[in-house]
Amino acid sequence: MSFTVPANLEAEIDKLITHYPVKRAASLMVLHAIQEHFGWISQEAVEWTAKKLELQPINVYELVTFYPMLRQQPMGKYQIKVCRTLSCALGGAYELHKHFCEKLGLDAHAHGPQTTKDGKFTVEFVECLASCGTAPVMMVNDDFHEAVSHAKADEIVGRCK
Amino acid sequence: MPSEYRLILKYADEPGYTPDIECYLRHGGYDALKKALALQPKDLPDGAKRSGPEQIRQEVMASGLRGRGGAGFSCGLKWSFVDRKSGKPIYLICNADESEPGTFKDRQIIHKDPHQLIEGMIISCFANDVHLAYIYIRGEMPDGARLLNRALQEARAKNFLGKDILGNGYDLEMHVHRGAGAYICGEETGLIESLEGKRPYPRIKPPYFPAVLGLWMCPTIVNNVETLCNVKHIVAMGGTEFAKLGTPNNTGTRIVSLSGHVKKPGCYEIEVGRATIGQLIFDANFGGGLRDGRKLKAVIPGGSSAKVFKAGEKFKIKDKEVDMLDLPYDFDSLIQAGSMSGSSAIIVMDDSTDIVGALANIAEFYAHESCGQCTPCREGSLWMSKALHRLTHGEGRAQDADYLVKIADNIPGGRTICAFGEACAWPVQSFVAKFKDEFVDKGAADEERRAKKSKGAGPGMEMKLAASQQH
C-alpha cells in the first residue's frame, strides 16, 4: 500500500516548517500532524518525513522510538490514558485503571498500551498529566477528564460510539 | 491568618473571565507592553545612555525575581549571562513542559489567561533583543497548544507580534512547539535538543550553557511560564515595588500546587514566604486540612524530586528549632531544611499512605523517564524501581532499605549530565532515611512469609534445593 499525504495535510506541514530556521526542528510538529491524520506513524511515514525535512530516516525513526506519545502501530479509536503518578495514585488511579481494564476485558497488570480486540479502545497508564489537584485524571484522545469516579468512567466509555 | 495574594492569577478564576484578547484588553492587558516599548533612553551620570531594553533588564534584576521552574535561579542574573556580543541571534523559549509530578500551575495560566504569558514573553524578548521565540508545551496539553496558537494569532492581528510592533520598529515572531510525552524535555538543554528535532538528550554544562550555546548553538534564554508572566508585572509596577512582595531574597508571589490528602487541593497563589507549609495544608483559606479522622504522615514540598518531610520533623534554622509545618514556604527556608520548593508543588500524605508504595510510585516515574545517556541514572533509576517493585509485591528483603540507599547515593553529585540524577536519588534517599523502619519491616515480613511458605514439601522447597545445588 502506498503512503500518500493529502494536499491539505502537506500544506499544513509546509507551513509548520516555516516556523523554524532549520528544517529538522519541525520534526516533532510534523510527526504530530501525521499522527493526527493517520493515527500512527508507519515506516513509510518516517521515510516521507525524513525526505520532507531533508534528513535520514534514522533521524526521524529515533524520535518515534523515544517519545511515548508517538505510536509505531495503530491504536484504538479511543485512547484512554490514565495518570498513574503519585497524587493520582493517592486519589485512586490504580483502581480506576483496573476498572477500565475489567470493563473492557483487558489485563490490568500488563505493561504498556493495550487495545481491545474490536480496535475501539486502547487503555494505558501515563505519567503525571499536570492536574494533580483534581485526581484521578485521565484523557480520552485529546479530551481531558478530572476527578474521574468509576461512575464517571462508565459514562465516558458510554459516550464513545 | 494569611490569605492568597493573587498577582498572576488575579483574574483567572473570575466568573466571566475568558482567554480571548478582548477580555484581556478590558482588564488592562498589553498596557505593560506599551509601557515597555515606550521607554526612552535614560542618561546616566557618566554620560552613557541606558536603552529601554537595558532598563527593563535592570528592573528585573532589582525585582529579585527567581525562576519558578524548579531551580529558583535569579532571572535577572540569568539574563545578564546572555552572550550579546556573539553577533548570533538570541532566542527565548518558554518552558511550558510542566511535567514535574505534583505541579499544575502553568496549566492554569495557559488555559485561563494565555495572553498574560504572551505579553510577559514579548516584553522579555524586547528586553533581550530576541526576534524569534518558542513556547515549548508538553504534548499532553493539546487544548493548551490550541489556546496559545489562537492567542498568538489574536496578538498578531493587533500587531503586538510581527513586524514593527506598535510602530516601535521592533520585530518579533513566536511559535508553539509541542512535546510528545517525555519528562526530560523539561530540563532546559533536553528541551533545546527536542526543539531542534532530536532526542531530548540533555547537554553537558559546561560548555553548553544555554545563555551562550543554546538553540542552534546561539545564546538562548529558557524561562518557566510563571517566571515570564512575572516580567509583565515587574514592568507594570517597577522592580522595587515588586520586591516588596514576599520576603527578602524570596520576592513576589508563587503559585503553589497543592495535591494529595487535603480537603481542598488546588492552586494557591501566595506572597513567597508569607504562609507556612502548615498553613497551606490546614488553613481554611488553603488546603482546609486533612480528611476527617486522619493524621499527617509526610509532605513532599516541591514536586516529586524534592526530599520528603516527615510529620513532626524539626529543623535548626538560624539557631531556632522549627517544626516542618512552621517552615515559611519560600526558596531559602526549604533549602535550609534540606529540601527545596522546586516547582512549588506540595504533595500531602496522611496516615493511610503506604510510604513504601508511595516511593515505589515515584521511582517508577523516574525509571520510565530517564533519558538513558548516563549509566548511573539509567541503571540506578531502574534498579531502585525494581527493588521497590519487589518490596511492594511480596518479594522484599530486610536489606532492601540499605540496598536502595546504596544505589541512590551513587547517582548524584556530578556523576550525571543533568540534574535528573539528583531528582531520582533524592526521593529514595529521603524516604528511606526518614521512614527506614517501614522499609525494613516490610522486607522482613516478606522474608518471614516466604520462609514459612517454603517449609514442608511445597514448590518453594524444591526451588531452594535447586538453588543451593548450583553452588
Ligand SMILES: Cc1cc2nc3c(=O)[nH]c(=O)nc-3n(C[C@H](O)[C@H](O)[C@H](O)COP(=O)(O)O)c2cc1C
Ligand atoms: C529533570 C528536570 C525536569 C525539569 N522540568 C521542568 C519543567 O517541566 N518546567 C520548567 O519550567 N522547568 C523544568 N526544569 C527546570 C529547567 O531546566 C529550567 O531550569 C527552567 O525552565 C528555567 O526557568 P526558570 O529560571 O524560569 O525557572 C526541569 C529541570 C530538570 C533537571
Ligand code: SF4
Ligand atoms: S542524568 Fe539521567 S536524564 Fe539526565 S542526561 Fe543523564 S541519563 Fe539523561
Ligand code: FES
Ligand atoms: S499525578 Fe496525576 S496529574 Fe499529576
